Every structure is written in C-alpha cells, then in structure tokens.
Amino acid sequence: MDIRRRPRRQPAPxxxxxAYRAGASLDRIAADTSRSYRDVRTALIDAGVILRSPKAVVAPCPPGMISSYEHGTFIRQLAAKYGNSYNVTRTMLLNAGVTLRPRGAVPYMIGER
Known part of the structure; x- marks a missing residue:
C-alpha cells in the first residue's frame, strides 16, 4: 500500500x-518576501497567529466636509452632497478627529451658544 504523505511545512519565519504583528497586511508581507498570499496566510496560521479581519479603507474627508459639519450640516446632508453613504461619511468625520453631535441634536452655528 503506497501512502503518500504531504511534505511537512516549514515553520513561519x-x-x-x-511583520504581521507590527501591522503589515498579508498582501504587503507577500510582496516583501516574494511569497504568495496563500503561503503567507498558511504559514501564519500554522504558527498560531490569529489573523485580523480585513478592514475597509475609508478615504479622507473631502475639502469642506469638516467645516460644513461644524457649521451645522447634518451627516445625511453631507453624504448626499459628497455621494457617500451615511456610514462612510460618519467614519470619515470620526477618522478626521471630529467630535460628532448627539443624534437628533439641532445644529447650531459656531459662536451662537
């Protein structure tokens, strides 16, 4: 009986x-080490590394979005104006360090408080 065994994989360097724990993506590590994405992924899993879930990259705020929000424009209005969804617009503002108003709050003009 001829039983073929898979060759043992080399442990992940x-x-x-x-590099992965420092924040590099699987794609970046694969490119830097001339390995395939699958090879890098498999090596990390075999080494006991718990992989991060992929994150969607959100573009930075377009010019004028932050000042419009700070002057009272609602997120839904900004989303319609800039052609994004509500959630993408909200994430852009948060990533830019904007403190969001409470939900349902009436917008006010800066300096009117």
Missing part, C-alpha cells in the same frame, strides 16, 4: 510573524 519569525520575520513574517513580527
């Missing part, structure tokens, strides 16, 4: 694990 410590550099792979360190």
């Amino acid at each position: 410590p550099e792979l694990v360190a």
